[in-house]
Amino acid sequence: MAYEHEITICLGSSCFSRGNKSTLHAIKNYLEKSQLTERVYFHGAHCYGNCDKGPVMKVDDKMYENVSENQVSAILDEYFS
Numbered sequence: 265m266a267y268e269h270e271i272t273i274c275l276g277s278s279c280f281s282r283g284n285k286s287t288l289h290a291i292k293n294y295l296e297k298s299q300l301t302e303r304v305y306f307h308g309a310h311c312y313g314n315c316d317k318g319p320v321m322k323v324d325d326k327m328y329e330n331v332s333e334n335q336v337s338a339i340l341d342e343y344f345s
């Protein structure tokens with residue numbers, strides 16, 4: 265089965281230490297609670313070279329900057345609500 269969306273979270277050291285460690289868990293929880301794990305390809309990525317705008321994550325081709333775990337629901341609701 266093909267995935268409908270792709271979520272990528274930066275796991276480079278800057279983004280990871282500035283919040284993506286928590287954001288990663290928030291995304292995972294969101295996908296599990298919403299039963300989206302079969303529809304969404306969620307994975308980590310190396311540094312995008314955007315560290316000054318980090319923490320960053322991407323949904324499909326759209327990059328989100330300065331992301332915190334509190335914003336995860338609002339961002340993902342745009343795609344899945």
Ligand code: FES
Binds near residue numbers: 278
């Ligand atoms: S560590 Fe995330 S953009 Fe560089």
